[in-house]
Every structure is written in C-alpha cells, then in structure tokens.
Amino acid sequence: MTDRDQFWPACLARLAGELSSQQFNTWIKPLTAEAGEDALVLFAPNRFILQFIKDRFLARIEELAVELVGELPIELRVGAPGKAPAAPATPPAPRPAASAAAGSAMQAQAKQAAVKAIGAGHESTRLNPAFTFESLVTGKGNQLARAAALQIAENPGDAAYNPLFVYGGVGLGKTHLIQAIGNHVYQKNPAAKIRYIHAERYVADIMRAYQHKAFDEFKRYYHSLDLLLIDDIQFFAGKNRTMEEFFYAFNALLEGGKQVIMTCDTFPRHIEGMDERLISRFSWGLTVEIQPPELEMRVAILMKKAEADNLKLEHNVAFFIAQNVRSNVRELEGALKRVVAYSRFSNQPITLELVKEALKDILAAGNRQVTVDAIQKTVAEFYKIKLSDMHSKKRSRDIARPRQIAMALAKELTPLSLPNIGDAFGGRDHTTVLHACKTIAELRGNDADMANDYDTLLQMLRN
Amino acid sequence: MDQLVLNLTPEPLPAFDSFVAERNREVVTALIDPQAERFLYLWGEPGSGKSHLLQAWIAHAEALGRASIYLDARVDRLPEFAREASFIAVDHVDELHPDDQITLFSIYNSLKEAGEGRLLMAGRRPPMALALRDDLRTRIGWGLVFEVKPLSDDDKLAALARHAESRQLAIPDDVFRYLLTHWRRDLASLVDMIDLLDRYSLALRRPITVPLVKNILQTTSSPS
Numbered sequence: 001m002t003d004r005d006q007f008w009p010a011c012l013a014r015l016a017g018e019l020s021s022q023q024f025n026t027w028i029k030p031l032t033a034e035a036g037e038d039a040l041v042l043f044a045p046n047r048f049i050l051q052f053i054k055d056r057f058l059a060r061i062e063e064l065a066v067e068l069v070g071e072l073p074i075e076l077r078v079g080a081p082g083k084a085p086a087a088p089a090t091p092p093a094p095r096p097a098a099s100a101a102a103g104s105a106m107q108a109q110a111k112q113a114a115v116k117a118i119g120a121g122h123e124s125t126r127l128n129p130a131f132t133f134e135s136l137v138t139g140k141g142n143q144l145a146r147a148a149a150l151q152i153a154e155n156p157g158d159a160a161y162n163p164l165f166v167y168g169g170v171g172l173g174k175t176h177l178i179q180a181i182g183n184h185v186y187q188k189n190p191a192a193k194i195r196y197i198h199a200e201r202y203v204a205d206i207m208r209a210y211q212h213k214a215f216d217e218f219k220r221y222y223h224s225l226d227l228l229l230i231d232d233i234q235f236f237a238g239k240n241r242t243m244e245e246f247f248y249a250f251n252a253l254l255e256g257g258k259q260v261i262m263t264c265d266t267f268p269r270h271i272e273g274m275d276e277r278l279i280s281r282f283s284w285g286l287t288v289e290i291q292p293p294e295l296e297m298r299v300a301i302l303m304k305k306a307e308a309d310n311l312k313l314e315h316n317v318a319f320f321i322a323q324n325v326r327s328n329v330r331e332l333e334g335a336l337k338r339v340v341a342y343s344r345f346s347n348q349p350i351t352l353e354l355v356k357e358a359l360k361d362i363l364a365a366g367n368r369q370v371t372v373d374a375i376q377k378t379v380a381e382f383y384k385i386k387l388s389d390m391h392s393k394k395r396s397r398d399i400a401r402p403r404q405i406a407m408a409l410a411k412e413l414t415p416l417s418l419p420n421i422g423d424a425f426g427g428r429d430h431t432t433v434l435h436a437c438k439t440i441a442e443l444r445g446n447d448a449d450m451a452n453d454y455d456t457l458l459q460m461l462r463n
Numbered sequence: 464m465d466q467l468v469l470n471l472t473p474e475p476l477p478a479f480d481s482f483v484a485e486r487n488r489e490v491v492t493a494l495i496d497p498q499a500e501r502f503l504y505l506w507g508e509p510g511s512g513k514s515h516l517l518q519a520w521i522a523h524a525e526a527l528g529r530a531s532i533y534l535d536a537r538v539d540r541l542p543e544f545a546r547e548a549s550f551i552a553v554d555h556v557d558e559l560h561p562d563d564q565i566t567l568f569s570i571y572n573s574l575k576e577a578g579e580g581r582l583l584m585a586g587r588r589p590p591m592a593l594a595l596r597d598d599l600r601t602r603i604g605w606g607l608v609f610e611v612k613p614l615s616d617d618d619k620l621a622a623l624a625r626h627a628e629s630r631q632l633a634i635p636d637d638v639f640r641y642l643l644t645h646w647r648r649d650l651a652s653l654v655d656m657i658d659l660l661d662r663y664s665l666a667l668r669r670p671i672t673v674p675l676v677k678n679i680l681q682t683t684s685s686p687s
Contacts, residue, residue, distance in 0.1 A: 170597040200565060200572070331590065331604040337607050362608065
C-alpha cells in the first residue's frame with residue numbers, strides 16, 4: 001500500500017519537528033525503514049540505538065502511525081533492510097545542528113580556517129578560540145541558552161538581552177557558551193574590544209590595581225570595553241570593594257549600550273552575600289539556565305570530543321561511557337581521556353572491552369550506585385514523612401510532592417527505566433513517573449525553595 | 464656503651480625507578496609522557512605511593528630543567544607564587560583549606576588558559592567523592608585520573624629488598640616478611656623501619672636478624 005510506503009518519510013518529518021536536531025540526528029536518522037508484510041520494520045544500526053528508540057521514541061512513532069495511516073504495527077530490528085543494501089547506512093555519528101547535507105569535511109575545514117584566522121588581536125580577549133557555537137553540543141539542557149546566546153552574538157548590546165546572565169551547575173558548559181559569543185563577535189568585528197575574565201581573576205586584578213596605584217587605568221580599561229564576559233560571578237559575593245567597582249563598570253557599559261555577559265552557579269537571587277543593587281541589575285536583561293545533559297547529549301558530547309581529537313569512537317563505546325559517567329561534562333571528558341591514555345598505553349584500539357578495563361576504577365568508585373531505596377529513605381527523612389508513604393496511594397500534597405521529588409531523583413540518579421521506577425513506588429504507571437518528573441522540573445524553575453530542596457537532596461544522595 | 468653512629472645516610476631523592484610499579488606502570492607512563500594530558504590526579508589509599516610519585520615527578524621536572532614546586536596541603540598553605548612554576552604538584556588535596564581551594568582553582572585556570580605547564584594532584588578519594596568546592600572538584604575530574612593501587616606484599620618485599628641493597632645492608636628475607644606481618648604495612652613506614660634497624664644494628668654491633676627486630680619492635684612505641 002502506498003500509504004504505508006509514505007508513512008516513514010512523513011513520520012520523519014514530524015519527528016524532525018518535535019525533537020531537537022541533536023536528538024533527531026543521533027537517534028532517528030540512523031534508522032532505515034522497510035515495509036514488511038504486516039508491519040513496518042525499523043532497522044537500527046546497533047542494539048544501543050534500538051534500545052534507546054524502544055525506550056524513548058517507539059511510543060511516539062506508534063502514535064504517529066495511528067494518526068497518519070491508521071493501525072500500523074512497528075517492529076524494531078538490528079541490522080539493515082535485506083533488499084536495499086545499495087543505500088549506504090547513514091553514519092550513526094551525530095552531526096552538529098548545522099545543515100546535515102553540508103559535507104562535514106568542509107565544515108571542519110571552515111572551522112579550522114576560522115580558528116587560524118583568529119590572530120594576534122584575539123589574544124587580548126583571553127578567549128579560547130576552540131569555544132565556538134559549532135563545537136558546542138546542543139541538547140535539551142542548553143538549547144534555550146544557546147538560542148539566546150546566538151541572538152546576542154549577532155546583536156551585542158541589544159537592551160532586551162543586556163546583561164545576559166547564564167546560570168547552572170558546574171561543568172555544564174557555561175564557559176563554552178559565553179566564549180562562543182565572544183568568538184562570534186570577534187569574528188564579525190575584530191576591532192571590537194572584548195574581554196573574557198574569570199571573576200576570581202577580576203577580584204585579584206582589582207587588589208593589584210589598588211596596590212600599584214593603577215586604579216584609574218584599571219577603571220578606564222573596563223569601562224571602555226564593547227563586550228565584557230565574566231565567569232562565575234558568585235566569586236564577587238562578600239567582596240565589597242569588588243562589587244562596588246563592578247557596579248560602576250556595569251553601569252558604564254550598559255549606559256553605553258555595551259554588552260555584559262555573566263555566568264553563575266546559581267540564580268541571581270540565590271547568591272549569598274551579593275549586593276542587592278547588583279542582583280537586581282543582573283535580572284535587567286535575560287536570565288537563562290543550563291541544565292545537566294541527558295544521556296543522548298552526553299553521547300553526542302563524547303562523539304564530538306572524539307571527532308575534535310581525531311579519534312575513532314564507536315557509538316556503543318560512547319554510549320557505555322555516557323551511561324556510566326553522569327555527573328557533569330568535565331568528568332565525562334576526563335573519562336574519555338582516561339580511555340585514550342589506556343588505549344595508547346596498551347597499544348590496543350578503543351573497544352568496549354578496553355573501555356571497561358580502562359574505566360574500572362572510575363566505575364567502581366561511581367558504583368556506590370544510588371538505589372531507589374536510598375532515594376526514598378533520604379527524601380522521606382528530609383520531609384519528615386513515613387517511608388511507607390513512598391509506596392502508598394495517599395494523594396495529599398504533603399505526601400505526594402515528596403514522592404514526586406523522589407521519582408524525579410530516581411530518574412536522574414539511577415539507570416532505571418520509567419516503568420521500573422513506577423514499580424518501585426508502589427506499582428505506579430510510567431506516565432505517573434513522567435508526570436512527576438515534569439512537575440518537579442517546572443517547580444524547580446519557578447519555585448526557589450523547591451529548587452533548593454531538590455539540589456540539597458541531590459547533594460545528599462551523591463555524597 | 465652503645466656505639467655512636469655518625470649520620471652519613473644519603474637522603475635518596477624519590478625517583479620513578481625506585482617506585483615498584485608493576486600495577487602502576489600506566490600511571491608512571493602518563494606522568495613522564497610529554498604528550499600526555501597536562502592535568503593529572505592520582506588517588507588511592509594512604510601508603511599507596513602517591514606522595515612518592517609526586518616527588519619523583521618533581522625530580523623528573525627538575526632534571527628537565529623546568530621550574531617546579533611540590534606543595535603539601537597537609538603541611539602548608541598554598542603560596543600565591545606557586546603559579547610561577549610550570550610543574551606544580553599538590554599533595555593531599557582532600558585537606559586543602561577553603562582559601563587554598565580558591566588558590567588551586569585559580570592556578571588551574573591560569574595553567575589552562577596559558578596552554579602550558581602541568582599540574583599533578585593527589586588525594587585519597589576519587590574526584591567525584593572529594594569534599595571540595597564543586598568548581599574545583601569537577602576540574603580535578605576533568606583531567607587524567609588514575610587510582611594508584613596499593614602494592615601487593617610481593618611488591619613491598621621487592622621494594623624493601625631494593626632499598627636495603629641501595630644501603631648495602633645484608634638483611635635476610637625473613638626479616639622483611641616478619642616486618643610485613645608485625646609492623647605498619649605501608650611502604651613508607653616499612654622503609655623507615657629498615658633505616659631504624661640499620662642504625663640499631665650499627666649501634667649495637669649486631670647483624671639484622673628476626674630476634675633483633677623483635678627486640679626493637681618491643682622497645683619501640685607500638686604502631687599507632
């Protein structure tokens with residue numbers, strides 16, 4: 001039936017619209033479809049992709065099938081369709097969000113040329129030329145922040161986005177993101193006065209300027225910038241001199257229509273010991289959050305990193321590392337370094353076996369794996385409710401809310417699937433767990449206390 | 464009266480070749496490979512040889528003619544001038560004072576920014592489990608991380624025999640084995656004990672034997 005033949009292209013088009021391009025390129029694009037006798041067979045290049053599709057996307061694909069062509073069973077298999085071996089399988093390696101058609105070689109060349117083009121003048125910016133939008137892996141956790149960053153890179157100084165305040169946990173790529181803005185602005189206008197500085201350095205520089213009676217110079221320099229990027233602004237907290245000076249610099253820059261960009265480990269209101277005047281100013285422009293990367297994004301980050309280092313990394317290997325190193329991007333990259341070092345040391349190619357061997361100590365250390373039981377117990381104690389309430393059917397808010405938090409934590413901290421988590425909470429449906437995760441994610445965005453509670457629990461469970 | 468001992472013992476510099484590296488060869492390889500990652504972190508139980516490795520690494524850097532500095536967070540606060548060095552070793556990071564955590568963080572960043580220089584750190588726990596500032600902890604985990612495996616008993620016997628040989632001491636094997644079961648088991652304590660035995664043996668003018676060791680262990684304060 002033609003209907004069925006047309007379903008997959010139509011389905012692809014819909015999924016492309018619904019998913020981030022990273023998700024789509026990593027998971028959906030490697031699939032090939034073949035209309036079987038009574039089902040549509042989707043071939044995945046390996047069982048990791050198959051498993052992932054099954055867990056995350058199969059339900060949606062089935063829904064689309066119902067919607068587009070009526071009842072159509074979907075079957076998943078590993079391999080390639082038998083009848084069309086001519087069509088080369090799409091490489092499973094994820095491509096950056098840029099147009100997929102463009103040859104990646106050309107892209108790489110262009111990038112290299114760009115990096116080379118950044119010359120001596122670039123040095124004064126203190127930007128790392130490797131931190132660009134092209135090399136930034138995008139996923140759910142940072143797509144909003146990236147979109148805002150791109151806007152600013154195109155139009156620095158636009159009052160709607162000034163200042164840009166980027167916050168999120170450590171090791172999630174805040175520095176990369178803001179430096180990408182700096183590099184982009186520099187590319188467009190090498191004459192722009194740009195300065196990236198870590199807040200800790202800024203504090204030290206102020207002290208030095210005082211000691212050397214070079215304060216006017218210091219001031220003139222910072223007030224004359226076109227783009228100021230300050231990393232980890234929370235370092236200013238409690239340092240009155242610094243906050244005062246920064247206050248003036250900030251005002252001068254904003255009045256002159258110059259762009260200020262800051263990163264912080266927390267939401268402006270939550271920085272303890274920060275000057276109120278600064279806190280309110282931080283919120284004048286745009287405040288965006290970067291969240292921890294999901295599994296698929298971690299895979300993409302590893303593949304990207306490997307590509308940048310000219311390493312051949314199999315998808316299943318990247319998947320294994322991403323699955324086991326979950327805390328933050330830095331440790332993820334650290335794990336990859338360890339694998340590469342071990343491969344070099346033992347003179348063996350990077351295989352799954354080698355990775356398991358190389359990461360043995362890291363895995364053993366991380367394998368004080370958090371269990372659902374531990375999560376339930378910790379959360380129950382934290383909110384002073386009974387452990388049995390975690391499994392009970394009670395729906396009053398003072399019990400349901402902690403239960404939802406525990407579910408969200410279970411999703412974040414354990415490798416369990418949603419149905420498994422549902423089971424662990426008194427046999428609840430996986431949609432209940434999904435709802436809990438969404439609710440908590442929303443609450444964390446709007447409700448400072450909730451965000452705080454959640455982070456505290458996360459810390460307690462990780463240590 | 465006991466013979467007075469003229470203290471002529473050489474202070475041996477820790478060196479990689481005196482590190483019994485059977486299970487840790489990969490670590491040593493990474494430490495001396497000029498192409499390797501510039502940020503390294505070693506973790507492992509006390510007595511597994513981390514400090515020895517750090518000091519050997521510094522000696523190695525000196526031999527290469529690089530400005531280097533060994534800092535021990537347990538003993539001293541980190542000096543601000545440390546950042547002037549290009550090979551920086553920081554021992555016992557678990558015990559860094561909060562202000563020193565910021566200093567190390569800043570050193571890390573400036574080395575990273577500079578694109579040269581190396582930083583080798585050591586602590587008891589893996590990066591994720593370190594009770595340090597988040598921004599520092601994740602940076603420690605960003606580099607190349609190794610667990611330094613404690614030496615096996617055979618490794619320790621070999622290391623002790625080698626140490627005795629370097630001092631030109633004739634010590635029967637059963638003395639080493641006796642020490643291994645009756646004295647602290649980390650290599651540093653064992654090596655110190657060999658040196659102590661050497662002095663006793665000279666002072667008492669008796670060869671080093673198990674009975675002598677027994678005697679000395681009884682009179683020396685018991686292992687804490």
